[in-house]
Amino acid sequence: MEIITSTKNQWVKTVKTLYKRKGRKESGCFILEGWHLLEEALKAGAKIEQIFVLESQQERLQEVEGIPVYCVTESVLKAMSSAEKPQGVLAIAKQWEYPELTLEGAWVFLDRVQDPGNVGTIIRTADAAGYQGVILGEGCADLYNDKVLRSMQGSQYHIPVYEKSLTEIIPQFKAQGGKVYGTKLDKNAQDYREVHPQGDYAILMGNEGKGVAKELLDQTNQNVFIPMRGQAESLNVAIATAILLFAWQ
């Protein structure tokens, strides 16, 4: 097995390009870091292109027949890693492919949700609540961002996630009979507990600071809010999404 000992090795450079959205788009690949994410990906049948592992942890690698494995030194792994404490293994994986989008069932639409932890947590929650899938509108954190991957906890293998323009998707969904519920920090919006969506519908959640864009809220069937009894000014967007998903499930 090849051993990489120099941080100037070409693989170190290749891995680094994949921490950027541009590098991921161009190659169609992304980085999986740590044993948990790698094992989950292997279990789900994801296409792994290369694995880089510390020699001391090599024995933990199982069922990787046909995948090129490189041993790396600690300094090389550190150079490759985005984590403060690299976990011993890192892999280059092919971006997964979902079946063509069919807008049926219950969906989550995200408008410019920027924090990767929020995007990943929302996908995990949508999976747990049994929703059909998630659409990331323009300006959302990238699905293959390492923090999104960590927060999703593998839910990307259970439900599909598409990157689409919401200005196109919303009218399309409505034309097919779906209802879109926007969320708005506004007491004139409808209390979410009084709304009981039936059939195909989507919950539209917005940016952490700015909420859903006005031009999207104008297109919805109804806008709802979550009444707050306490003094907090707002809820975290992943929290607000979870409350709606489980209440409307």
Added chain:
Amino acid sequence: MEIITSTKNQWVKTVKTLYKRKGRKESGCFILEGWHLLEEALKAGAKIEQIFVLESQQERLQEVEGIPVYCVTESVLKAMSSAEKPQGVLAIAKQWEYPELTLEGAWVFLDRVQDPGNVGTIIRTADAAGYQGVILGEGCADLYNDKVLRSMQGSQYHIPVYEKSLTEIIPQFKAQGGKVYGTKLDKNAQDYREVHPQGDYAILMGNEGKGVAKELLDQTNQNVFIPMRGQAESLNVAIATAILLFAWQ
């Protein structure tokens, strides 16, 4: 006004000690970083001991009469800061004091919730849902951790948060007539939608990987679970807390 230009200045060292739990415990102080947290603290009447500000942003400081203000260079602020991109201001604040604990109303008890973002988000959510307060059991992230502070968004000024041993608090709460609902990833536990707490009660949430400790679950009045329709194995602990808090509100 004094200008600090050397990263070897004593204040740089003092600030750094306050990023550690030990330094915070010993001094009774903590670090507030960025304009948003500082302004929130001033608005809430928190005791600010010192403020360090970039000369270029000094004009933004308002209502700080009686508080020593130091101008710092960018390199000094960077040395003081825990953020990747320091926001121009940083302060040393006194830890706040809450009235003596009285266990009445609806509470959130946390057992070893380690992620600071989760602890902060749960406190913010408990505030929004109108709960009485939060108890951090042993092994939880520290209330004055910078990530906890960022996630709370000021909710620590709205509801009290106590660090207490849950092995003592649970029997005490029950002896006063309160009911404790533990959470358990177990389909033999009660579906949370079938439970409708009345009077004084507490929701007991546990560690991200391990859940609530068995010895605590054995002491509860009832253990509940959140049924999941999808394939996700679990929910993030802050998400699960939010679902219960808003359903039982």
